Amino acid sequence: MSKIIKEGILLNGQQIFEANKKLEEYSILGKGSKEKQNEVFTAEDRQSDSTIESLYNLLKIERVYLTNKRSKGIYEKEKNRVKIMSIVGKLGVIGFFEDEQMYLKPHEALLLIEMNRLEVTYDTVTISVEQAYSIFLTSKCELSLEDYIVYSYISRIGYIIIIHDPEVDKEKFKLLEERKKVSKEDEMIWCILMQKLNMPYSKETIESNYDLYVKTKSDMDKSAAIISGQDTDNDNMEVDNAKHDNSNEPPNKKFKPNALEEDNNFLDILKTELEYLSYRQIFNKFSYVTRKTFSEFEYDKVRNLKFTFDVFLPKMHFKRTEHLSNYRIIVLRSNEEFPSNVELQRLRENQSYEVPIIIAVVSESLSVHFSICTFK
Secondary structure, rough: OOOOOOOOOOOOOHHHHHHHHHHHHHHOOOOOOOOOOOHHHEEEEEEEEHHHHHHHHHHHHOOOOHHHHHHEEEEEEEOOOOEEEOOOOOOOOOOEOOOOOEEHHHHHHHHHHOOOEEEEEOOEOOHHHHHHHHHHHHOOOOOHHHHHHHHHHHHHOOOEEEOOOOOHHHHHHHHHHHHHEEEEEEHHHHHHHHHHOOOOOOHHHHHOOOHHHHHHHHHHHHHHHHHHHHOOOOOOHHHHHHOOOOOOOOHHHHHOOOOOOOOOHHHHHHHHHHHHHHHHHHHHHOOOOOOOOOOOOHHOOOOOOOOOOEEEEEEEEEEEEEOOOOOOEEEEEOOOOOHHHHHHHHHHOOOOOOEEEEOOOOOOOOOEEEEEEOOO
């Protein structure tokens, strides 16, 4: 098990270097020699056992760290969560608040412990990585070991991943749909306000409703001048002069920025390139099989699979209550049957809003294989 260096007992430079080097150079590799054809299953079993043993040995390696570089937390066994006592740096998009106190779920705490960013105590004893696996991945935890392997991998490569909750997902989508019912006039006012404040705004909204943009901006300028007590006669003359400028131009080009001009579309020009034409010929040779519709009787005969995670693309200002997931993940063990077309169709119909489905199969050696399913 990992040892904790007590206060007053420090490692020298050589010991720190050797400890870090041992951890960095450790790799999990399947061991075993080539076997004959009739012994292929035996070879796979040996390789799985060897890989699991290597992972166990990796968890037992001593970690060297500075205590003032890690956040600290206390494990609350009764509620199966970690109470955060102090934070060092940013913990990312994890955790939840209750009575203004931050808590972590077991799998979130385990990931931070593995990344050497969190120190958790349990009954005044600091939990090692090896102990964290046995404590946090129990029957009380929402995730199994296979689920956690997928969660850890997706998190480490930079994506935002949370446990799927169909009810929360449905309410979030409903709320966002309600927000879309804002009138175009009100939406344009907000765009102009954000533009004046040099804050991010929807350029697509302005470009697709440019006449409304010109009218709304003119009305807002007049209102601002009246409120401030300024004379609006000069402003009105400038607006009128602007309307009569460029009288020689065709009507459809007045009051439009260059970005909106659709003549000589760049994409249309690219479609004449030889490389594009050659790819087009290749794709035209593909044949597509249309998926049939399924009856309720067929649905009754299949498993009722459920999503495990929602995955979001990395965002600077991510909010769980506002952003919709970009992918959904189902986690399966290697001994579980791969989903059939009927099962995938049922999953698709159970979504509050449709996104690509990723199937993550975790093998006995804890390696993960991903398959993505899209629908048209």
